[in-house]
Amino acid sequence: MTGRFPIEDVTPTVSCGRYPAKAVVGELVPVSARSYREGHHKLGCNVVWRGPDGGTAPFTRMRPGEPGSDRWHATIRPDAVGSWSFTVEAFSDPYLTWQDAVTKKIAAGQGSADLANDLAEGARVLDAAEALVPAGARDRVRGAAAALRDDTRPLAERVSPALDLADLLWEHPVREQVTGGETYPIWVDRERALFSAWYEFFPRSEGAVLATADRPARSGTFATATGRLPGVAAMGFDVLYLPPIHPIGRVNRKGRNNTLVAGPDDVGSPWAIGAAEGGHDAIHPDLGTLADFRRFVDAAAEAGLEVAMDLALQAAPDHPWVTEHPEWFTTRADGSIAYAENPPKKYQDIYPLNFDNDPEGIRAEMLRVVLHWVAQGIRIFRVDNPHTKPFDFWHWLIWEVKKVEPDVLFLAEAFTRPAIMHGLGRIGFSQSYTYFTWRTEAAELRAYCEELVASADHMRPNFWPNTPDILHESLQHGGPPMFRIRAVLASLLSPSWGIYAGYELFEHVARPGAEEYLDNEKFELRPRDWAAAQAQGRSLAPFLTRLNEIRRANPALRRLRNLRFHDIDNPALLCWSKHDPDTGNTVLVVCTFDPHTVQWGNTTLDMPTLGFDWHERFTVRDELTGVSYDWGQHNTVKLDPYLYPAHVFTVHRLGQSPVAGADSAAGTAEAAVPARPGRPLAGRAGKRKRPGRPNAQSGGS
Structure with a gap:
């Protein structure tokens, strides 16, 4: 301990301040610390915080937490991207000490004579306070000090003006024996680092033509893929993630469904990067040119989409690196270069880099590659398998890039041990894939989300129901209701979420014995008839659109730290809420995990x-159906997965009608019938609660 008062257990800190905590512009960042002092004198605490320009903001007063905890709390709101820092200070508060002593002595019956020293001490404190308060309040402070010194007045008249200054002197305190704690860093990103909706598609599949007996297959291009942009944007997604767009190796190319021998028309995996046409800084010639790519990025931006690129630091056997820098790879005992393995899986078409052979050379090349794409307008990178590369390399690369372009974001694609995933967040990754896909019961998903909220200072989750590599058995067997359920959970629990193309078409057929798609798009062209699916009512797109509309319309859903769970007596259901203190916006969700009953x-x-007292009533409006209900602490819900698997309520005080003329009901909330699969429709009111209704485990009415 250094200084007059202890300052302990400060948050947010990451690895004792070794790495910066995370926040985004406009986010309310909670700061807390434990501080205390000897005796009965009163302590105060405040936060001093500094922005990227080095300037110091006016300090923020901290409020005490639970009595007896000696914990202090405040929030700060950064307003610019860059490196921020904060320091907690503790100080002796002579005004609060005086106020506490005087009120207790007066309550005990002591008079003016007994309090002579106290009154004089109070006047001294107010003399010091006069210079600290705003100019318009100085006469008031001066008058209160004069009243304390005026022994012709009754005691109550001498003391009351000084006691009435409590609010003013809380905001502008007299601080004595100020003790400063350690300074801790916070890195502030743009809001998309926390709040984003991702959509993944393969450009080569958009506009592709499959081979027939009299015609060869033809890849889609950036020009044809541009035609898909309005459809993705219309669903409300704002980040378009592209798998690798570089030349694909021909040596050891994989065939359809990951077979070892490729046919003459097999296009190979985009993650087998590099061929005679170039490597990580080149465009696959089937997709177009670098100019075509830049036009695609511009078209996406015009549609409201930001393009995210895949950063996969590995090479096909015929990547230029293999001949130009063989030292960047691992040579086996027989002289061959080791290909990638994750036993029993083998990736004969990929050579992993060996970062220990020439670390400086590899670092320089990887930084060059990333900044090359930054120069093409890319500000988001989805990093493939970062947990298989050295962590000190990522820490170096991320912060070297941010020195040049502070708003560049990195998403970690790492499904691995918890310590490693959290470690990647600590060293600088902006977002992370998670275990969401495998949390398929309400209790385990609640526990996992609570863990993520507790880790919000360093790890931001991105929930994906599916990826090209992952088709969970719940989607294989749960039918369209499960696709809706997982979309609700992903989009409304996490501020960032994403889907891989085909999710809206309920694609669910797995390769036998594997948790991945049959006829996987990683190894073949897969054009889809989006318009026909939607016209025939076979698309989840309207439902996904509505979820993203709800996300954008409700500020509470833009944050992670505000996620709170509520008890519900059916283990097949999950209930949670998010509240935004700035706008008063509150969203309350109840979702089923059962796609069948x-x-x-x-x-x-x-x-x-x-935001209510325990006895209050309020109105909830279901944003999926348009129906409103009168609710309180205890309520009954009924969810039919074939209609709507969730209630997505906005919460309103009684008398504040959310929508003029909206349907309303009291009692049981019950989902309405959709117009067609995936399309929400304002529906009929729920049934009123009745005596003798079956309990939550015994089914419907």
Whole structure:
């Protein structure tokens, strides 16, 4: 300990301040610390924070937490991208000390004579305060000091003006014996680092033509893929993620469904990067030219989409690096270069880099490659398998890039051990894939989300129901209801979420014995008739559109730290809420995990979390159906997965109608019938609660 008062357990800190905590522009960042002092004198705490320009903002006063905890809390709101820092200070607060002593002595019956020293001490404190308060309040402070010194007045008249200054002197305190703690860093990103909706597609499949007996296959191009941009943007996604767009190796190229021998028309995996046409800084010639790519990026931006590129640091056997820098790879005992393996899986078409052979050379090349694409307008990179490369390399690369372009973001694609995933977040990755795909029960997903909220200072989740590599058995067997369920959970629990193309078409057929798609698009062209699917009512696109509309319309859904869960007596249901203190916006969700049967449940809501006292009533409006209900702490819900698998409520005080003329009901909330699969429709009101209704485990009515 250094300084007059202890300052301990400061948050947010990451690895004791070794790495910066994370925030985004406009986010309320909670700061807390434990501080205390001897005796009965009163302590105060505040936060001093500094922005990227080095300037110091006015300090923020911290408020005490639970009595007896000696914990202090405040929030700060950064307003610019870059490197911020904060320091917690503790100080002796003579005004609060005086106020506490005087009120206790007066309550005990002591008079003016007994309090002579206290009154004089109070006047001294106010003399010091006069210079600290705004100019318009100085006469008031001066008058209160004069009243304390005026022994012709009754005691109450001498003391009351000084006691009335409590709010003013809380905001502008007299600080004595100020003790400064350690300074801790916070890196502030643009908001998309926390709040984003991702969509992944393969440009070569958009506009592709499959081979027939009299015609060869033809790859899609950036020009043909541009035609898909309006459809993706219309669903409300704002990040378009492209798998690698570089030349694909021909040596050891994989065939359809990951077979070892490729046919003459097999296009290979985009992750087998590099061929005679170039490597990581080149465009696959089938897709077009670098100019075509830049036109595609511009067209995406005009549609409201930001393009994210894949950064896969590995090479095909015929990548230029293999001949130009053989030292960057691992040579086996027989003289061959080692290909990638994750036993029992083998990736004969990929050579992993060996970062220990020439670390400086590899670092320089990787930085060059990333900045090359930054120069083409790319500000987001989805990093493939970062956990298989050295962590000190990533720490170096990310911060070298941010020195040049502070708004560049990196998403870690790492499905590995928890310590490693959290470690990647600590060293600088902006977002991370998660275990969401494998958390398929309400209790385990709740526990996992609570873990993520507790880790929000260093790890930002991005929830994906599917990827080209992952088709979970829940989607294989759960039918369209499960696709809706997982979309609700991903989009409304996490501020960032994403899907891989084909999700909206309910693609669910797996390769036998594997958790991945049959006829996997990683190894073949897969054109889809999006318009026909939507025209025939076979598309989830309208439902996904509505979810993204709800996300954009409700500020509470833009944050992670505000996620709170509520009790519900059916283990097949999950209930949670998010609240935005700036706007008062609150979203309350109840979602089923059962894609097959109707589920009932009874909620016990944490009312203060929603901004209400325990006894209050309020209105909830289901943003999927348009129906409103009168709710309180205890409510009954019924969810039919074949209609709507969730209630997505906005919460409103009684008398504040959310929508003029909206349907309303009291009692049980019940989902309405959709117009067609995936299309929300304002529906009929729910049934009123009735005696003798079956409990949550016994089914419907």
